Amino acid sequence: MALLEATNITKTFGGLTAVNDVTLIIEKGVIASVIGPNGAGKTTFFNMLTGIYKPDKGAILFDGKSIAGTRPDQIAALGMRRTFQNIRLFDNMTVLENVLVGMHTRLHVPFWQIIASAPGVRREETKARDEARERLAYVGLDAKREELAKNLPYGDQRRLEIARALAGDPKLILLDEPTAGMNPQETDAATGLIRRLRDDLGLTVVLIEHDMRLVMAISERISVLDYGTKIAEGDAHTIRSNPRVIEAYLGKGAAGAAA
Numbered sequence: 669m670a671l672l673e674a675t676n677i678t679k680t681f682g683g684l685t686a687v688n689d690v691t692l693i694i695e696k697g698v699i700a701s702v703i704g705p706n707g708a709g710k711t712t713f714f715n716m717l718t719g720i721y722k723p724d725k726g727a728i729l730f731d732g733k734s735i736a737g738t739r740p741d742q743i744a745a746l747g748m749r750r751t752f753q754n755i756r757l758f759d760n761m762t763v764l765e766n767v768l769v770g771m772h773t774r775l776h777v778p779f780w781q782i783i784a785s786a787p788g789v790r791r792e793e794t795k796a797r798d799e800a801r802e803r804l805a806y807v808g809l810d811a812k813r814e815e816l817a818k819n820l821p822y823g824d825q826r827r828l829e830i831a832r833a834l835a836g837d838p839k840l841i842l843l844d845e846p847t848a849g850m851n852p853q854e855t856d857a858a859t860g861l862i863r864r865l866r867d868d869l870g871l872t873v874v875l876i877e878h879d880m881r882l883v884m885a886i887s888e889r890i891s892v893l894d895y896g897t898k899i900a901e902g903d904a905h906t907i908r909s910n911p912r913v914i915e916a917y918l919g920k921g922a923a924g925a926a927a
């Protein structure tokens with residue numbers, strides 16, 4: 669069974685169809701990418717998967733459960749986590765606190781115990797801190813855990829977003845432009861990290877990415893959106909030579925010129 673099955677989903681904003689009847693099936697354990705020119709509907713698509721928008725039409729099954737229209741926090745608790753195109757960290761919190769926030773869906777103490785600062789709460793807190801530090805160590809940021817998020821270099825902020833997404837022990841992680849704004853060294857490090865998420869942690873990874881070198885190197889399956897419609901799908905070799913994809917990126921007539 670696929671981990672994620674989004675079937676025929678559509679989202680319109682006023683007169684604009686941002687995502688048009690798109691189907692995406694993600695098998696467990698793959699690294700997949702969704703690509704397409706600016707405004708193609710990629711982020712809107714992610715926003716429907718993660719509950720930020722409800723699709724106007726279509727079905728989304730995650731791990732066998734129907735989730736279209738489910739709240740983002742509930743979807744996160746089911747094991748689908750994401751990072752954002754525009755980094756969304758709590759700037760004035762420390763690196764460690766940012767990861768602890770990501771774990772809130774998993775704390776198992778009732779609200780009244782938190783108010784009363786009961787021993788059970790302290791135990792949970794210690795456990796949560798240990799786990800958060802483990803995630804930070806995994807992305808290489810444990811030594812910076814007491815720094816404010818806003819003071820981290822850009823590449824570290826993106827890694828912190830990944831650590832926070834990992835804090836919920838997800839099954840599926842959606843990365844929206846994980847290397848945007850990175851220099852080549854940071855991009856190489858991020859590529860290695862994304863591979864390890866799958867190879868070491870067994871996660872399923874779906875990314876939106878504009879860096880074609882990264883997409884082609886890392887993805888087993890690539891889906892291409894253009895004006896909200898899926899125009900191609902397949903492995904890197906298939907996508908690279910698809911005339912509709914070349915046209916979408918380079919304009920009409922480009923496919924012939926590129927051949």
Ligand SMILES: Nc1ncnc2c1ncn2[C@@H]1O[C@H](COP(=O)(O)OP(=O)(O)OP(=O)(O)O)[C@@H](O)[C@H]1O
Binds near residue numbers: 684685686704
């Ligand atoms: N909340 C919204 N209200 C109105 N229009 C929107 C909204 N969100 C997205 N759109 C429009 O939907 C279309 C798809 O946008 P989306 O951000 O999903 O594209 P994208 O492929 O992620 O683009 P980029 O690569 O530039 O991030 C665009 O025309 C965009 O202007």
